Amino acid sequence: xxxxxxxxxxxxxxxxxxxxxxxxxxxxxxxxxxxxxxxxxxxxxxxxxxxxxxxxxxxxxxxxxxxxxxxxxxxxxxxx
Numbered sequence: 001x002x003x004x005x006x007x008x009x010x011x012x013x014x015x016x017x018x019x020x021x022x023x024x025x026x027x028x029x030x031x032x033x034x035x036x037x038x039x040x041x042x043x044x045x046x047x048x049x050x051x052x053x054x055x056x057x058x059x060x061x062x063x064x065x066x067x068x069x070x071x072x073x074x075x076x077x078x079x080x
Contacts, residue, residue, distance in 0.1 A: 002028040003026070004028055005025055013062070038050070052065045053066045
């Protein structure tokens with residue numbers, strides 16, 4: 001079982017999913033859904049951000065721009 005955010009143009013294309021209005025999300029029973037993670041494992045991981053990243057489904061034409069989340073770190077005299 002997976003819960004997928006309601007993203008117009010994407011969520012309704014997944015197989016074996018049903019929209020749940022009270023959740024504002026989709027309930028899916030689909031073994032082909034997963035989570036994409038990027039890990040910055042190198043020395044300069046705090047100084048560099050490879051964003052935005054553009055994802056495109058060639059079959060449907062759906063595209064999504066993935067931006068970086070705001071970090072909450074202390075950069076000396078101000079927060080990052």
